Amino acid sequence: MIDMHSHCLPLISQAEAQAVDAQRAPWLEIEPGGARGMIRVGDRPFRPVEPSLRDPAVRLAEMDVQGVAQQVVCATPVMFGYGWAAPLAADWAERMNEHVLAFCRADPQRLHALAQVPLQSLEHACREARRACDAGCVGVQIGNHVGERDLEDEALVEFLIFCAHEGIPVLVHPWDMMGGSRMKKWMLPWLVSMPAETQLGCCR
Numbered sequence: 001m002i003d004m005h006s007h008c009l010p011l012i013s014q015a016e017a018q019a020v021d022a023q024r025a026p027w028l029e030i031e032p033g034g035a036r037g038m039i040r041v042g043d044r045p046f047r048p049v050e051p052s053l054r055d056p057a058v059r060l061a062e063m064d065v066q067g068v069a070q071q072v073v074c075a076t077p078v079m080f081g082y083g084w085a086a087p088l089a090a091d092w093a094e095r096m097n098e099h100v101l102a103f104c105r106a107d108p109q110r111l112h113a114l115a116q117v118p119l120q121s122l123e124h125a126c127r128e129a130r131r132a133c134d135a136g137c138v139g140v141q142i143g144n145h146v147g148e149r150d151l152e153d154e155a156l157v158e159f160l161i162f163c164a165h166e167g168i169p170v171l172v173h174p175w176d177m178m179g180g181s182r183m184k185k186w187m188l189p190w191l192v193s194m195p196a197e198t199q200l201g202c203c204r
Contacts, residue, residue, distance in 0.1 A: 039076070077143060093115070100113045
């Protein structure tokens, strides 16, 4: 069995995140004892996570138990950085892609990396997609929108055309879900809003 959609989040320190954006950059806080962790965005808790999100040895052991032969691994979407200035997001994307490649080097026959790109800038996104794939990524992952710009946006279409010409596979991931404060409880952003973003992406 091949799992073509899985995530990782490297051991991004609070200092590394704050150097980029103290309010919006994600980082990983590890609980005492080194088991579970918490993704934080600035000072806010975002999501509790298991060791397999950051530790490829744990991931590979889980794959063995689950009967997964190979896995495609990409950034957790909170890492995208689409709201930042393009040069800053491009530098962040390159560093995050190197983290994901390092994660996959634990077993390159079984773990395969997808790159993130600074999608808010066509020029920077195309450059990082090509660089990351030359470095070992097997394709790219993008969000289904950049702010109010959906997939029919001219620049996003141009990026998809670039990837097609370059032979770069693209995974479109729903993210930054609609719904606002009315959808915060009971995992509703993931149960309701994310499927809605998926349908909206298909319609675009």
